[in-house]
Amino acid sequence: MSQMKKVTGDDRRNFLLETLKNSKEPITGGDLATLTSVSRQVIVGDITLLKARNEPIIATSQGYLYMHMPSPALLERIVACMHPPDRTEEELILIVDQGATVKDVRIEHPVYGDLIASIMVSNRREVKKFMEKILVTNAGYLSELTEGVHLHTIAASSESILNDAEEALRKAGFLIG
Template identity: 50%
Template sequence: MKDDRKISGADRRALILERLKESADPITGKSFAAEANVSRQVIVQDVSLLKAKDEPIVATSQGYIYLKQESEEAVYRHIIACNHTSEQTWEELTTIVDHGVRVSNVIIEHGVYGDLTASVRVSNRKEVDQFIQRVNETNAAYLLELTNGIHLHTLEADSMDKIEAACRDLEAKGILLQ
C-alpha cells in the first residue's frame, strides 16, 4: 500500500541533504518528489532554500549533486575557449571526455548579464548522451547560441597531459579558439 502522506518541509530538506551527501550519482527532482509525495516544483524550492543556507548543491542535466570536499588526489583545472555550432556540441564534449577529462561548466559573456555560467558536469559518453538528450527533450537552447558559438569550458582531470591532449584534438577539429 502506497503512503500518500507528504513529508514536512524541514524533513524533506533533511532527506534531500542526506541522500545527496550519500550518493555518488545525481538524483533527479522527480525522484525526490515521488519519495516525498510532493511536486517537483516543491523540491526545486527546497533545493533553493538549501542553497541559500550555503549547502553546495548543484543542479546538473542528470539531477542534483552535492559537491563534496576535494579528495587528496590532485585535480587539474583549465579554462578553454571554443567556437562551434549547436550541432557540433556532441563532437566537442565526446572529444574532451574521451581523454578522461570532465567538462565542469560552460561560460558565456552576455551583453546584458555579463558572465553566465551553467553546470555541465559530464565525464563520459553516457553522460554526454544524457546531456544532449535532455537539451533536445526540453527544446532548450545551448548557451553558445547567444554568442554565435563562442563559449568557455572549465575542464578538470587528474593530469594536465589529459587536458592538453583533449585540447590538441579540439584544435585539430577546428573547435578550440586560440
C-alpha cells in the same frame, strides 16, 4: 529508492541533503519528489533553501548533485571554444574521451554579463544523456547567444589529461586562438 511518508520543512530538507550526499549520481527533482511525497515544485524550493545555506548542490541536466569537496589532485582548466550548435556533441565527446570532465559552459552576455551553466559530463553515456535532454526539451545552447563563442571548465586528475583534451579540441578546430 523507496518512498518515505510526507514530512515537512526541515526534516524533508535534511532528508534531501543526506540523499544527495550519499548519491554518486545526480537525482532528478521528480525522483526526489516521489521519495518525499511532495511536488517537484516543493523540491525546487527546498533545493533553493539548501543552496542559500551554502550547501554545494548543483542542478545538472541529469538532476541534482551534491558537490563533495574535490580531491586535491583534481586540476581544472578553462578553454575557449567556438563552433556551431551541431558540433556540440562532438566537442564534448572529444573532451571526455581524453579522461576529462566538462564541468560547465559559460558565455559573456551583453546584458547579463557572465552566464554559467553546469554540464558535469565525464563519459560518453553522460554526454548522450545531456544531448537527449537538449533535444527533448528543445532547449538552446548558451553558445547560440554568442555566435558559438563559449568557455568550458574542464577537470582531470592530471595535467597531461588536460593537455590531451586541449590538443584534441585544437586539432578538431574548436579552440579559439
